[in-house]
Amino acid sequence: MSVDTKTPMFERVALIGIGLIGSSLARVIRREGLARTIVVSTRRAETLARARELGLGDVYEQEAGKAVEGADLVVVSVPVGSSGAVAEAIGAHLKPGAIVSDVGSVKADVVRQMSPHLPPYVRFIPAHPVAGTEHSGPDAGFAELFENRWCIVTPPAGADEAAVETLVAFWRACGSKVETMTPEHHDMVLAITSHIPHLIAYNIVGTAADLETVTESEVIKFSAGGFRDFTRIAASDPTMWRDVFLHNKDAVLEMLGRFIEDLFVLQRAIRFGDGETLFRHFTETRAIRRGILDIGQDTAAPDFGRVPKKD
Ligand code: NAP
Numbered sequence: 617m618s619v620d621t622k623t624p625m626f627e628r629v630a631l632i633g634i635g636l637i638g639s640s641l642a643r644v645i646r647r648e649g650l651a652r653t654i655v656v657s658t659r660r661a662e663t664l665a666r667a668r669e670l671g672l673g674d675v676y677e678q679e680a681g682k683a684v685e686g687a688d689l690v691v692v693s694v695p696v697g698s699s700g701a702v703a704e705a706i707g708a709h710l711k712p713g714a715i716v717s718d719v720g721s722v723k724a725d726v727v728r729q730m731s732p733h734l735p736p737y738v739r740f741i742p743a744h745p746v747a748g749t750e751h752s753g754p755d756a757g758f759a760e761l762f763e764n765r766w767c768i769v770t771p772p773a774g775a776d777e778a779a780v781e782t783l784v785a786f787w788r789a790c791g792s793k794v795e796t797m798t799p800e801h802h803d804m805v806l807a808i809t810s811h812i813p814h815l816i817a818y819n820i821v822g823t824a825a826d827l828e829t830v831t832e833s834e835v836i837k838f839s840a841g842g843f844r845d846f847t848r849i850a851a852s853d854p855t856m857w858r859d860v861f862l863h864n865k866d867a868v869l870e871m872l873g874r875f876i877e878d879l880f881v882l883q884r885a886i887r888f889g890d891g892e893t894l895f896r897h898f899t900e901t902r903a904i905r906r907g908i909l910d911i912g913q914d915t916a917a918p919d920f921g922r923v924p925k926k927d
Contacts, residue, residue, distance in 0.1 A: 622649050625786060630655040630687035632680050632702055634667045636748060637719045638693035639757030642672040644790045647759045657683035658754075659694075667754045681709040689786070692718040692730075697859035700729030712737040715779045719745055721806065721856070723770045723799035725863040731772070739779035743769045744802065745792060746810070750851045763791035764912060768806075770799040807867035811860055812875055815868070817849035818857070 629651040631638045638658075645651050656673030657680050658664050668676050677683040684690045684706045692702050699720055710716065716738050720726045723742055734740050747765035749756065767787040771780045784794045797805075824835050824843060839847065861868055885893040909916050 624649055624652045625782070625789065626651045626688045628653045628655065628687045629689045629691070630657060630684045631673070631691055631693065632657050632683060632706065633693035634658045634663060634672060634754045635693065635752050636756040637745065637761075638691070639667065639670070639672055639754040640759065640761040641691060641693065641719075641757075641790070642667075643757055643759035644762060646672075648789050650786065650789055651689070655683050655687060663754060670754055672754060680705045684709050684711075684714070686711055688714055690714060690716045692716070692720075695855050695859040696720040696722045696726055696863045699726045700733065703730035703733035707733040707735060710735060710738045714738045715783060716740045717783055718742050721810065721860050722864040723768075723802045725803075727770075727772055727799050739776040741769060741771050741775055741779050741783045742799065743767055743783060743787065744806070745787070745790075746806075747792070750848055750853070752853045752856070760791070762787070765792055767792035767794050768802050769794055769796045770802050771796065772799070803864050803867040804870070807864060807871040811864055811868050812871050814849055814852060814857055815861070815872070816875075817846040820846050821850040 629645060631642055631654065634642065634656050635658075638656075642654055642656060645654055653675060654673040655675040655677060656664070656667045657677045658667065659678070659680075661678060664676055664678050667673060675683075680702055688711070690706065690710065692699055692706075694702055699718060703716075706716075716730075716734055717740075718726055718730070720742070721744060723744060726742055727740075730742075731740065745762050745765060745767040747762050747767075749761075767790075769780065769784055769787070780796070784796070787794050820843070824830070825832070827835075835843065882894070882897065884890070885897075908914050
């Protein structure tokens, strides 16, 4: 029997929220031996019981305040609209010097919500792993979720350098590539690369559902024509995405304005038979897709690498 002599990066990690992201973290922390003790906390007894059944942690604690006691790293993985309330619940219980982080898809507003509740003797370094699926809950997580995906670390002004370095090393150990930027810049970038695409997906699937001239069975039957890929995104968690739009309002509205202007250009080109504009536009967008494949952020396999379902 081999004895693992690796020293864990943290003695005690507390995971507050154990859904898709929290449970993926629990799994990869365990696999990589990044913590001696993993404390799992979540608000509902049923979710905590499920986490225990799955063996995601070493200690299970429903009360977030109790869960963070003595932890060197605390990662909050709850919908962004709840991050302030969680910070309030844990603030007084945090160990001096602890690194407090989160995984929220919005950063500036999470900093605004959490900072007032965190004592000056902890080191608050927010982050966002740009990795996910449309599934939720502790069963949905998997250790490989962060593999080769970006994690954006957004240290507030004056953040402790050593804590930033530790958090960056932690995410690298989870398999991520890491980039650092301000919370505000993060929110602008993610508005166009993630939030607006989700809004478009939610909208197009809703529009198709409302059409009177096309039957529902036709929408489902012919979905492989492009619609199906939107339906996957539009199946994402309603609570999470409601919170993303409410808490990244300014950046989303700014990007939505630009998107609508550009859509009008395409609409005009179609109306006036301006094939040159359409062709030029589609050629440019194709290059973006190639760029994504080149850096390994997707697969070029036919049908996006989906395995055809056998009837
Ligand atoms: P999830 O699977 O739905 O899990 C949510 C977790 O938060 C559960 O433990 C849930 O607890 C808890 N929770 C829900 N509402 C809460 C509240 N009002 N107060 C306290 N705890 C609450 O969600 P997720 O996909 O892991 O997302 C968690 C965070 O990661 C979000 O901020 C999201 O923006 C971010 N994120 C998500 C993705 C993605 O693709 N899903 C990707 C990157 C980042 P109970 O089950 O006990 O109620």
